[in-house]
Amino acid sequence: MTFYVLQALNGLAYSMLLFLLAAGLSLIFGLMDVVNLAHGGFYMLGAYLGLSFVRWTGSFWVAVVLVPPLVAAGGFLLEWEFLRPLYRRTHLDQILLTFGFAFVISDVVRWLWGAEVQSLAAPPGLDRSIPMLGTLFPAYRLFVIALGGALALGLWLGLSRTRLGAIVRAGVANKEMTQAMGINIAAVFTGVFAFGTGLAGLAGVIAAPIQGVFPGVDFETLIVTLIVVVVGGLGTLTGSFWGSLLIGEAETFGKTLLPEAALVVIYLVMAAVLLVRPRGLFGGRTR
Amino acid sequence: MTRAAWPAAAVVLALVPLGLSRYVTTTLTEILIYAIFAMSLDLLVGYTGLVSLGHAAFFGIAAYTVGLLSAHGATALALTLPAGVAAGAAAALLVGVFALRAAGVYFLMLTLAFAQMAFAVAHQWAGVTGGTNGLAGIARPAVPGLDLGPPVPFYYLVFILFVAAAWLLRRIAASPFGAALVGIRENEARMRAMGFDTFRLKLGAFVIAGAAAGLSGVLFAYYNGFVSPDVLYWTSSGQVLIMVLLGGAGTLAGPALGAGVVLVLQNLASSYTARWTLILGAAFILVVLAAPRGLVGLLTGRWARSS
Numbered sequence: 001m002t003f004y005v006l007q008a009l010n011g012l013a014y015s016m017l018l019f020l021l022a023a024g025l026s027l028i029f030g031l032m033d034v035v036n037l038a039h040g041g042f043y044m045l046g047a048y049l050g051l052s053f054v055r056w057t058g059s060f061w062v063a064v065v066l067v068p069p070l071v072a073a074g075g076f077l078l079e080w081e082f083l084r085p086l087y088r089r090t091h092l093d094q095i096l097l098t099f100g101f102a103f104v105i106s107d108v109v110r111w112l113w114g115a116e117v118q119s120l121a122a123p124p125g126l127d128r129s130i131p132m133l134g135t136l137f138p139a140y141r142l143f144v145i146a147l148g149g150a151l152a153l154g155l156w157l158g159l160s161r162t163r164l165g166a167i168v169r170a171g172v173a174n175k176e177m178t179q180a181m182g183i184n185i186a187a188v189f190t191g192v193f194a195f196g197t198g199l200a201g202l203a204g205v206i207a208a209p210i211q212g213v214f215p216g217v218d219f220e221t222l223i224v225t226l227i228v229v230v231v232g233g234l235g236t237l238t239g240s241f242w243g244s245l246l247i248g249e250a251e252t253f254g255k256t257l258l259p260e261a262a263l264v265v266i267y268l269v270m271a272a273v274l275l276v277r278p279r280g281l282f283g284g285r286t287r
Numbered sequence: 288m289t290r291a292a293w294p295a296a297a298v299v300l301a302l303v304p305l306g307l308s309r310y311v312t313t314t315l316t317e318i319l320i321y322a323i324f325a326m327s328l329d330l331l332v333g334y335t336g337l338v339s340l341g342h343a344a345f346f347g348i349a350a351y352t353v354g355l356l357s358a359h360g361a362t363a364l365a366l367t368l369p370a371g372v373a374a375g376a377a378a379a380l381l382v383g384v385f386a387l388r389a390a391g392v393y394f395l396m397l398t399l400a401f402a403q404m405a406f407a408v409a410h411q412w413a414g415v416t417g418g419t420n421g422l423a424g425i426a427r428p429a430v431p432g433l434d435l436g437p438p439v440p441f442y443y444l445v446f447i448l449f450v451a452a453a454w455l456l457r458r459i460a461a462s463p464f465g466a467a468l469v470g471i472r473e474n475e476a477r478m479r480a481m482g483f484d485t486f487r488l489k490l491g492a493f494v495i496a497g498a499a500a501g502l503s504g505v506l507f508a509y510y511n512g513f514v515s516p517d518v519l520y521w522t523s524s525g526q527v528l529i530m531v532l533l534g535g536a537g538t539l540a541g542p543a544l545g546a547g548v549v550l551v552l553q554n555l556a557s558s559y560t561a562r563w564t565l566i567l568g569a570a571f572i573l574v575v576l577a578a579p580r581g582l583v584g585l586l587t588g589r590w591a592r593s594s
Binding site: 029035082085086093096097099100101102104106107108110111219226227230234260261264267268270275279280 | 338385388389390392393396397399400401403404406407410411521522525529532536562563564565567568569570571572574575576579
C-alpha cells in the first residue's frame with residue numbers, strides 16, 4: 001500500500017511538471033493554432049539557464065525568479081520576429097518554423113553547456129527527505145506538487161475570473177470576433193506565446209533537481225508534452241490538467257510495475273484515448 | 288519540375304557510377320533509397336494533406352522483415368522484396384484503419400504512437416529482433432546470374448527501383464484517384480458531400496505510401512547490412528518529413544531533391560563541424576521564411592502558395 005501511495009506522489013510531482021509545459025503549449029495552440037515544436041527547447045533552455053544561475057549566484061531561488069522571464073523573452077522574440085509574418089500562411093509553415101528553432105536551440109544549448117549529463121541539487125531546506133508512512137519521501141517533490149497545484153489554480157482563476165483571461169478565452173473561441181470588439185489580438189498572441197514559453201522555462205528550472213539536465217531532454221519532453229495535450233484535448237486548460245495527471249501517473253506506474261513495457265505505456269494510453277475520443281478527453285470543438 | 292527534368296535526371300543518375308568514385312556511388316545509393324521513402328510520404332503529406340510523424344514504422348518493419356528473412360537463410364530478392372513491401376502495406380493498413388479516424392495534429396500523434404509501439408517491440412523483443420543490437424550481417428540480395436554485392440551493381444538495382452517507384456507514384460498522383468486525394472487535402476467535407484468515400488480513399492493512399500516506404504526499407508536493410516531499432520524511432524520519421532517539406536511537398540520531385548540535400552548537408556557538415564543540427568535547423572528556418580514551396584518552388588519560381 002505504502003508503495004502505491006509513494007508512487008502516486010512521485011507521479012503527481014511529474015504530472016505537475018507536465019502540466020506547466022502542457023498548459024503553455026495548449027494555450028498557444030488554442031489561441032493561434034500553432035503547435036510550438038520548440039516548446040521542449042524552451043524547457044531545456046530554462047533548465048540550463050537555471051543551472052548557470054545557481055552556479056553564479058549560489059541561489060536556486062534567484063534562478064526560479066530570473067529564468068522564466070528570460071525564457072519568455074526568447075519566446076517573445078520568436079513570435080514577434082519570425083512567427084508573426086507567417087500567420088497568413090498554412091499551419092504547416094508555422095509548425096515547420098518552430099521545428100527549425102527546436103533544432104537550433106537544441107544545438108546551441110549543446111554548444112554552450114556541453115553534452116554531458118549535469119545535475120542540480122535541490123535548494124537548502126528542500127534537499128532532505130520527510131518521514132511519511134513509515135518511510136522517507138523527498139521534500140523537494142512535495143514542493144513541486146504544491147507549486148504545480150498552486151499554479152494550476154492560479155491559471156484557472158486567471159483565465160476564468162479576470163478580464164485578461166476573458167480576452168484570451170474570447171480569442172480561443174473566435175479570433176475575428178474578438179478583434180472586431182476592439183481587442184488587439186496580435187498583442188494577445190504575443191503575450192500568450194511569451195507567457196507559455198516562460199512557463200516552459202519555469203518547468204525546466206523546477207524539473208532540473210528531479211530529472212537532471214542533459215541534451216536530448218528537449219525532444220523527449222516535447223513528445224511527452226504533446227501526448228499530454230493531445231490526450232487532454234488541444235486548447236483547453238482543463239484538458240491539460242487531467243491529461244498531465246493521466247500521463248504522469250501512467251508513466252510513473254508503468255516504469256515500476258511493467259518495466260519491459262515502460263517505453264510504450266504512455267503511447268498505449270494515448271492511442272486508447274484517441275480511439276475512443278478522437279479529439280482528446282476535453283477537446284469537444286471541431287477544428 | 289518540368290516534364291524534361293525527370294528523364295534528364297534519370298540519364299544523369301544512370302551514368303554517375305561509371306565516372307565517379309565509390310564514395311559518390313555509395314552516397315547516391317543512400318540518397319535514392321531515402322528519395323523513395325520521402326516520395327512515399329509525400330503522397331500523404333503533399334497530396335492528401337495527412338501529416339504523419341510515424342512513417343518510419345513502415346520503412347522499419349520492411350527492413351526488419353528483410354533482416355529476419357535473411358537471418359533464416361532467405362536471400363532471394365524475388366522473395367524478400369515482395370515480402371518487405373507487403374509487410375509495409377499490411378502495417379499501414381492496420382495503422383491507417385485506426386489513425387485515420389482522427390485528423391490534423393491528432394492524426395499526427397496517433398501515427399507517432401503506432402511507430403513508437405513498433406520501436407518498443409523491436410527494442411524489447413530481443414529474442415526475435417536482437418533488441419538494441421538489431422539484426423546484423425544482412426548480405427546483399429541474390430539474383431540469379433548477378434552479384435549485387437559490390438557498390439555499382441547494387442546502385443543500379445536501387446536506381447531501377449527508384450525509377451519504377453517514381454514513375455508509379457507520379458502515375459498515381461496524376462490519376463483520378465490522385466485528384467481525389469488532392470480534393471481531400473483542399474476540402475474533405477466537400478468531397479464527402481460529393482459522394483466520395485474519403486475514409487477509403489485516405490486508407491488507400493496510406494497503404495500505397497506504406498508499401499512504397501516498405502520498398503525503401505527493404506533497400507535500406509541491404510544497403511546498411513544491419514537493422515536496429517533506430518530505423519523505427521520517431522527521429523527517423525522526423526527526418527523524412529523534413530526531406531519532404533524542405534524539398535517541397537506535393538511535387539514528388541521536391542522530396543527526392545530534399546532527401547539529397549539533407550543527406551549531402553549531413554555528410555558534408557558532419558565531416559567539418561559538430562554543429563550539424565544547428566545548420567539543419569537554420570536551413571529549415573530559411574526555407575520556411577524565404578521559400579514557402581520548398582526548394583522545388585524556389586527553383587521553378589512558383590511562389591504563390593494556396594492556404
